[in-house]
Amino acid sequence: MPPARAWPPVEWPAMKSPSRVGALARAVLLSLLALAAPGARAQADAGTTAAPPPSLSARKVYEQARSQLVQIRTVLKGRASQTSVGSGFFVTRDGHIVTNFHVVSEAALKPGQHDLVYVTADGREAPVSILQIDVLHDLALLKAGDAPPAAGFAALAFRETTQAPLAQGERIYSLGNPLDVGFAVMEGNFNGLVKRSFYPQIFFGGALSAGMSGGPALDESGRVIGINVARRVDGEQVSFLVPAAFASALLAGSRAAAPLPLPAHAVVQAQLQQHQDTLTERFVKQGWKRATHPRYLVPVPPDEFMRCWGSSDPSKTGGMDVERSDCVMDTHIFVGEFNTGAISVRHESYDGTRLGALRFASRHAMAFRNESFTRLRGEHQTPPQCHEDFVDRDGLVLRAVVCLRAYRKLPQLYDVSVLVATLDQTSAGVQGRFDAQGVSFANAQRLARHYLDAYAKAAP
Amino acid sequence: MKAQIELIDRDGQARLAHAVQSWPLSVGRGLDNDLVLSDPHVAVRHFTVEASDAGLELVVGDTDNGVQLGRRRLRRGERAVLDGHDAPVELTVGRTRLQLRLADQRLAPELPLAAATGLRPAVLGAAAALLAAALLFESWLVNDPTELPGALASLALSLAVGTFVWCGAWALLTKTFTRHARFGWHLTVVLFAMLGWRAADALPGLVGFAFSWPAVPDFAFVLTDAVGAAALYFHLLALEPRRVPLMRGVAVVAWLTAVGLGLWFNQQREDRWGAELYLSHLYPPALRLAKPVTAEAFVDAMAPLQPLLDRKAKEPPRGQQGSDDAD
Numbered sequence: 001m002p003p004a005r006a007w008p009p010v011e012w013p014a015m016k017s018p019s020r021v022g023a024l025a026r027a028v029l030l031s032l033l034a035l036a037a038p039g040a041r042a043q044a045d046a047g048t049t050a051a052p053p054p055s056l057s058a059r060k061v062y063e064q065a066r067s068q069l070v071q072i073r074t075v076l077k078g079r080a081s082q083t084s085v086g087s088g089f090f091v092t093r094d095g096h097i098v099t100n101f102h103v104v105s106e107a108a109l110k111p112g113q114h115d116l117v118y119v120t121a122d123g124r125e126a127p128v129s130i131l132q133i134d135v136l137h138d139l140a141l142l143k144a145g146d147a148p149p150a151a152g153f154a155a156l157a158f159r160e161t162t163q164a165p166l167a168q169g170e171r172i173y174s175l176g177n178p179l180d181v182g183f184a185v186m187e188g189n190f191n192g193l194v195k196r197s198f199y200p201q202i203f204f205g206g207a208l209s210a211g212m213s214g215g216p217a218l219d220e221s222g223r224v225i226g227i228n229v230a231r232r233v234d235g236e237q238v239s240f241l242v243p244a245a246f247a248s249a250l251l252a253g254s255r256a257a258a259p260l261p262l263p264a265h266a267v268v269q270a271q272l273q274q275h276q277d278t279l280t281e282r283f284v285k286q287g288w289k290r291a292t293h294p295r296y297l298v299p300v301p302p303d304e305f306m307r308c309w310g311s312s313d314p315s316k317t318g319g320m321d322v323e324r325s326d327c328v329m330d331t332h333i334f335v336g337e338f339n340t341g342a343i344s345v346r347h348e349s350y351d352g353t354r355l356g357a358l359r360f361a362s363r364h365a366m367a368f369r370n371e372s373f374t375r376l377r378g379e380h381q382t383p384p385q386c387h388e389d390f391v392d393r394d395g396l397v398l399r400a401v402v403c404l405r406a407y408r409k410l411p412q413l414y415d416v417s418v419l420v421a422t423l424d425q426t427s428a429g430v431q432g433r434f435d436a437q438g439v440s441f442a443n444a445q446r447l448a449r450h451y452l453d454a455y456a457k458a459a460p
Numbered sequence: 461m462k463a464q465i466e467l468i469d470r471d472g473q474a475r476l477a478h479a480v481q482s483w484p485l486s487v488g489r490g491l492d493n494d495l496v497l498s499d500p501h502v503a504v505r506h507f508t509v510e511a512s513d514a515g516l517e518l519v520v521g522d523t524d525n526g527v528q529l530g531r532r533r534l535r536r537g538e539r540a541v542l543d544g545h546d547a548p549v550e551l552t553v554g555r556t557r558l559q560l561r562l563a564d565q566r567l568a569p570e571l572p573l574a575a576a577t578g579l580r581p582a583v584l585g586a587a588a589a590l591l592a593a594a595l596l597f598e599s600w601l602v603n604d605p606t607e608l609p610g611a612l613a614s615l616a617l618s619l620a621v622g623t624f625v626w627c628g629a630w631a632l633l634t635k636t637f638t639r640h641a642r643f644g645w646h647l648t649v650v651l652f653a654m655l656g657w658r659a660a661d662a663l664p665g666l667v668g669f670a671f672s673w674p675a676v677p678d679f680a681f682v683l684t685d686a687v688g689a690a691a692l693y694f695h696l697l698a699l700e701p702r703r704v705p706l707m708r709g710v711a712v713v714a715w716l717t718a719v720g721l722g723l724w725f726n727q728q729r730e731d732r733w734g735a736e737l738y739l740s741h742l743y744p745p746a747l748r749l750a751k752p753v754t755a756e757a758f759v760d761a762m763a764p765l766q767p768l769l770d771r772k773a774k775e776p777p778r779g780q781q782g783s784d785d786a787d
Binding site for chain 2: 320362378401404445
């Protein structure tokens with residue numbers, strides 16, 4: 001089978017140093033909004049994000065929020081140059097700041113090399129410490145390291161949950177420091193929640209740029225409704241916000257906490273453990289779609305939090321006809337240097353009746369061989385370790401391979417891949433692959449069983 | 461004539477023959493010897509051969525380098541009785557190879573002017589036909605019907621050019637050493653090596669699939685390397701037909717080196733000894749002999765991977781696989 005496409009192309013708009021551009025462009029569709037590569041990125045974005053001129057209310061909103069807005073800089077220790085910048089905002093008079101986890105991930109996971117500072121719109125700069133992180137929703141709670149002014153820090157308020165929810169199409173304003181150019185306000189529309197997202201995210205119909213990550217999105221009265229987090233790079237003004245409720249919960253839970261012991265791998269690991277339990281539970285509970293193949297039951301997940309793309313590819317050279325199905329999650333958990341926490345399921349069905357048994361077997365084997373079981377660099381993950389055998393599913397014989405990789409810095413979490421080929425027909429068959437990232441060993445076994453059990457001969 | 465002493469060239473042919481009319485025979489660099497050598501590693505009077513009661517006796521003269529008699533190294537002043545009844549006596553003095561043929565030596569029968577390999581043409585023809593069939597089958601197997609003619613043309617071209625260049629290089633080398641090109645010999649070696657390589661490459665996958673033994677195709681390179689080493693041996697044999705044990709040793713060392721390097725490479729690059737992560741050879745269902753297990757048993761059998769992975773996670777990373785931006 002050909003390797004799965006990276007999907008979706010999302011960018012998280014924190015801004016990073018030039019060497020990190022590759023990592024930023026990671027996902028073809030989704031882009032985290034931390035800021036890196038100044039030149040190239042600025043040009044690439046310039047054409048696509050022409051926002052309308054700010055309205056009167058945008059001006060009002062910005063003026064009100066200006067003093068609560070900060071830029072969060074990750075600075076290379078002893079070098080005074082920034083490795084990544086994002087945005088943030090004060091949420092209490094005591095100096096609590098909310099931003100994205102991906103804006104502070106370097107400082108949280110490699111504290112030996114990085115310092116964290118905040119810079120206000122007036123240019124005031126002070127150190128900041130991390131109180132708590134929420135990697136599942138990509139949030140971090142920070143606290144200003146300098147003494148508060150006599151009246152306390154100016155802070156933004158969250159939109160009360162008692163208020164009527166925003167209606168689709170209502171104006172909202174996203175604030176931040178795009179591309180480290182300067183603080184800015186971007187006008188856009190509230191478009192409800194993102195469909196098929198594993199964790200709730202707000203669909204913001206407006207422009208977000210690298211560097212705006214962690215900045216607030218405000219309603220017309222200046223209340224925080226969400227936190228800028230990502231944008232789709234294959235669309236126009238398709239951006240995403242973390243709902244404010246998660247930030248307010250994070251604040252409520254860790255307001256009085258001492259600074260987080262760094263590096264924070266243990267916290268990341270614990271939160272991923274919780275995520276993989278929820279994910280496995282929900283994934284197994286939702287079951288499988290029926291009628292996915294005329295001859296077999298082939299596992300295809302429902303569209304609850306995954307999206308399936310299919311294609312049909314009849315051979316033009318008298319060879320094998322191929323049909324594909326590729327199901328992926330939009331949600332990935334960013335944990336510093338890589339993503340994890342997602343599930344994908346895909347299969348290809350092959351019809352080689354024009355080729356005959358021997359030539360079909362040769363194609364079947366070639367497709368089976370064309371699989372990679374390494375994902376991350378050796379510093380993050382072990383090489384794959386596999387188990388394989390023939391498996392009998394009520395009379396349907398499969399060749400099955402399961403490969404696992406352990407995370408080096410996240411103990412007891414594994415990536416599991418199950419590769420399956422049907423072996424009952426001489427000139428047709430199906431190959432499927434299941435991947436789950438960052439699951440416990442018990443859940444890896446549970447998911448592998450769940451996947452294998454979904455194969456069977458279709459009732460005639 | 462009592463004997464003939466010959467100076468042997470590196471191709472094994474006699475370059476100079478000296479008839480011995482009477483004993484003793486003296487050999488050395490000095491012009492007063494019966495056989496005068498100009499090799500600077502030879503002493504003024506290197507050795508003499510004398511008739512004694514025990515038969516012919518070699519007496520080593522005043523030399524630092526001594527005399528190599530067959531496998532024996534004789535030092536200054538040593539004596540040795542020569543036995544030349546079944547084969548010529550072979551001597552090395554300095555860097556000069558000598559051969560002493562005695563009058564009473566039993567001679568081997570005349571060698572016919574044989575074909576290149578001594579194999580019957582029918583055997584060669586059958587092997588060539590088998591290889592052609594195997595190559596055709598392989599092309600047919602991996603190419604879609606409409607792409608087959610083009611693939612066959614490029615296969616024929618690359619095969620012809622490749623074989624010619626390979627055998628040509630060996631023939632050139634052989635000619636340099638032995639004055640005979642022996643192109644036919646090398647062509648035969650290539651023919652059988654290709655057949656053997658194909659068998660060594662295909663059979664392990666089939667066995668692995670039939671019995672669900674992933675280790676067999678995993679270490680198929682041990683077999684293919686052996687075929688390569690055997691081919692090397694036969695190619696070298698054309699260069700040095702008289703040094704069979706040495707060439708055999710070279711081939712075995714080459715085989716062990718190739719296998720060792722393969723294992724080391726796999727270990728460094730992929731952190732395992734075998735070449736394949738999993739068995740990826742699929743054949744028509746009827747060829748499967750191993751019994752399938754239940755899904756439950758399969759998943760239960762994953763359990764030993766956990767301690768292994770946990771141990772590997774603590775080891776320092778090895779090699780560079782994957783990338784940060786893979787999803």
